[in-house]
Amino acid sequence: MESAGAGPPMGVEEEYVLLGPGGLPEPGSARVRAVAEREPALARGEVDSELLQAQVEVATPVCAGLDEVAAHLARLRRGVVAAAGPGCRVASTGSAPFAPDEAVPVTPDRRYREMRTAAARLVDEQLINGMHVHVAVPDRAAGASCLGRLRRWLPVLIALGANSPFWAGRDTGFASWRTIVFGRWPAGGSPPFTAGAEDYERQVGELLATGVVADRKQLYWHARLSETYPTLEIRAPDVQLDVRSAVTLAGLARGLVVTALGEVERAVPVRDPADAVLRAAGWRAARHGLADVLVDPRGGTPAPAREVVGALLEHVAPALRAQGDLERVTAGVGELLDGGAGADRQRASVSAGGVDGLLDLIAPPPPRDPAASRRGAARRPPPGYPAGGG
Secondary structure (H helix, E strand, O other): OOOOOOOEEEEEEEEEEEHHHHOOHHHHHHHHHHHHHOOOOOOOOEEEEEEEEOEEEOOOOOOHHHHHHHHHHHHHHHHHHHOOOOOEEEEEEOOOOOOOOOOOOEOOOHHHHHHHHHHHHHHHOOEEEEEEEEEEEHEEEEEHHHHHHHHHHHHHHHOOOOOOOEEOOEEEEEEEHHHHHHOOOOOOOOOOOOOHHHHHHHHHHHHHOOOOOOOOOOOEEOOEEOOOEEEEEOOOOOOOOOHHHHHHHHHHHHHHHHHHHHHHHHOOOOOOOOOHHHHHHHHHHHHHHOOOOOOOOOOHHHHHHHHHHHHHHHHHHHHHHHOOOOOHHHHHHHHHHOOOOHHEEEEEHHHHHHHHHHHHHHOOOOOOOOHHHHHHHHOOOOOOOOOOOO
């Protein structure tokens, strides 16, 4: 057994979509949040709103290690499901698989209303859910230097965390459609290379000066420096189907930050791929996930996904070993490679059980009454889904 070391503190945020009858997004976040305030398993304010009223977000407290992350995520997921009640499903999928006839309204917040005015259709399509891993860094200078060193590995996290294949009742052909939708924002996709805090602030300042990006909260890069906490925030993965997969990705994210901090301390030369290469690598990861080749961060050439993921594990192994996480994260990565990432599992669930199989996977329902079961059995798979049982 590995002995746990003292890695930097961390925290994880998860976004979920609320589904009503037929699996359609349901604008019930205000009700769920109000009930959550009385839920014994949840602390006050642990369930928050998101851009659209069919979404909620949770955040763990500061955690010393992966055991704490796992325990808090399990508790938060159970608490949100309890708060939602039997008529509303809480789905841990990177994209809502079905689209309502009318747009889901934004949360009644001035900033969100302004976003809706500025980018109406794009905001309407933000029924996407991510997983954000915050890892503590000594200061913004160290964080910015780490950002420049780890950004070449972020497409691999996209592939491992891909969990959004369905959109508007169809299979998109992508493993992470969320990555594509989110990349439409002006400050989306791969973060820019930054050599230090001054460089980071200069680039952010120049971007804000254009007036195209309203504020720092709209820096929707796959990783960024947090403006709220003393952390580097990795935002590349979709929200995960289960806690075990989320913990695996959280461990990899912390391993990347710790590895980058060590490189900064040792003045290891930076390997910095061109922005266009990273954009292509991220697109490839979003398209195929773990099912095909990826762009190898070590040389910018195609390589089998299993080989590229192995290179990531090798890269962060010393950090994981020092924190006592190597066995756990390696086993979790093996499960994703052998059993498939979330997108693979979603497609398999549709093949085996149709729409009901998909909904039961992304949002396991509470016990249903016989009438509800009969209503569910009457649904037909929409266009683009393979025929299945259920």
